[in-house]
Amino acid sequence: MNISNATILQKFDLFQEQWKPQIIGELNGQQVKLAKLKGAFVWHSHEHEDEYFQVFKGTLYMEFRDRTEVLEAGDMIIVPKGVEHNPYTKADEEVWVLLFEPATTLHTGKVEHERTHNDQQWI
Amino acid sequence: MNISNATILQKFDLFQEQWKPQIIGELNGQQVKLAKLKGAFVWHSHEHEDEYFQVFKGTLYMEFRDRTEVLEAGDMIIVPKGVEHNPYTKADEEVWVLLFEPATTLHTGKVEHERTHNDQQWI
Numbered sequence: 001m002n003i004s005n006a007t008i009l010q011k012f013d014l015f016q017e018q019w020k021p022q023i024i025g026e027l028n029g030q031q032v033k034l035a036k037l038k039g040a041f042v043w044h045s046h047e048h049e050d051e052y053f054q055v056f057k058g059t060l061y062m063e064f065r066d067r068t069e070v071l072e073a074g075d076m077i078i079v080p081k082g083v084e085h086n087p088y089t090k091a092d093e094e095v096w097v098l099l100f101e102p103a104t105t106l107h108t109g110k111v112e113h114e115r116t117h118n119d120q121q122w123i
Numbered sequence: 124m125n126i127s128n129a130t131i132l133q134k135f136d137l138f139q140e141q142w143k144p145q146i147i148g149e150l151n152g153q154q155v156k157l158a159k160l161k162g163a164f165v166w167h168s169h170e171h172e173d174e175y176f177q178v179f180k181g182t183l184y185m186e187f188r189d190r191t192e193v194l195e196a197g198d199m200i201i202v203p204k205g206v207e208h209n210p211y212t213k214a215d216e217e218v219w220v221l222l223f224e225p226a227t228t229l230h231t232g233k234v235e236h237e238r239t240h241n242d243q244q245w246i
Contacts, residue, residue: 003187080150101151
């Protein structure tokens, strides 16, 4: 495996698609991904995978069944396996996040949805 | 496992020790750690673990046997298992980094050194 390094904010300039995570690195079977989010996603959970989110731009709302966490740039959250969550943003704001999750993680979890992407896109 | 969330920069205010990573989260057998670095560390490698560094403050120099990468705030680097590396900073600048690595990773790798800490310190 090669050494990979990057200026994270510059990587965000390399793609426009929303809700479609792009891979920037891999380590120990986990992948580092970047995603641009805007609007509503879908309630889902991951059966076997914990998921790390770190916000780089904008405000991310992470809705759980009992509460909503509000995350600004520089904030992180870990959603444990099995916990239903529903990320969303303000209607008119694009939010940039870094994700850390196993290479096997499908971003909509067990939910098949029009937003589900199976392909592994590297930037 | 509980949901954990944090403002990362605020977490850096909770400790002063340099070269002693503090754990802020855990997922899929990996830990998210914060560390304050200043001056020279020690050449080392990790036999089985890849290691992710993300700089939050200052300039991190990651020396390899064939070159040195210079990392500023917002930059990341993944050092694959087995690759010898030697992180260092300017003599008078403290550098703040976020690390991602297996829970088993000893930060000096196979090298036993005065900087080696075995304890798992959570903040």
